[in-house]
Amino acid sequence: MSTTKKVVDALVTHAGFDPPRCRAVARKLTDAGILPMGAPGKAPELEVWHFVDLLIGVSLDVPLRAVPETVSAYRKLAPGGADLSGAPEHLNRSAGDFLDITAEMAANGTPDAQRDVSASMIEVVSTWPEIVIREACATLRFQPVGTLPDHWQETKQRRAVTINGGAFVRAIRAAFKGE
Numbered sequence: 001m002s003t004t005k006k007v008v009d010a011l012v013t014h015a016g017f018d019p020p021r022c023r024a025v026a027r028k029l030t031d032a033g034i035l036p037m038g039a040p041g042k043a044p045e046l047e048v049w050h051f052v053d054l055l056i057g058v059s060l061d062v063p064l065r066a067v068p069e070t071v072s073a074y075r076k077l078a079p080g081g082a083d084l085s086g087a088p089e090h091l092n093r094s095a096g097d098f099l100d101i102t103a104e105m106a107a108n109g110t111p112d113a114q115r116d117v118s119a120s121m122i123e124v125v126s127t128w129p130e131i132v133i134r135e136a137c138a139t140l141r142f143q144p145v146g147t148l149p150d151h152w153q154e155t156k157q158r159r160a161v162t163i164n165g166g167a168f169v170r171a172i173r174a175a176f177k178g179e
Helices: 004-015 019-031 048-059 064-075 095-108 111-118 165-177
Strands: 121-125 130-134 139-143 160-164
Touching: 004 019, 004 048, 004 165, 019 048, 019 064, 048 064, 048 095, 048 121, 048 160, 048 165, 064 095, 095 111, 095 130, 095 139, 095 165, 111 165, 121 165, 160 165
Parallel strands: none
Antiparallel strands: 121 130, 121 160, 130 139
């Protein structure tokens, strides 16, 4: 477990996010109940999925008031925009599920698993709802159900924040393992 301050510091130090924006997003997510609150004299205890929530939140180019609902919407994005509502549980994975598993591998996985995560890139697109995971031999796109995969969803430019897998692993390890 970690604290909000440690997670914010890790994202600022290792992923290069703006400190005031990162703190403001953390505050908004805490106020919305997405990140846990602490108690008097006790810091909040965050899990790796909270790290993912904050990472998505600071990667988005949306007003602060829209961060909580946008983070929730991005977590629900489906692989390739496919409707997997009737699929078996092990196939029905959203972008949030995939990133949670990736974060867990980065925090507690074997050195080989961490190396695999380090070799990937995570893109959070702000122009339209999309999260792209670029791995060594595959590209996974998470989009709203019913959208066309591998197609631009708008007629304007595509703005995205790309997080290097190595920075992702270092940030997670710093926040949760004190490395």
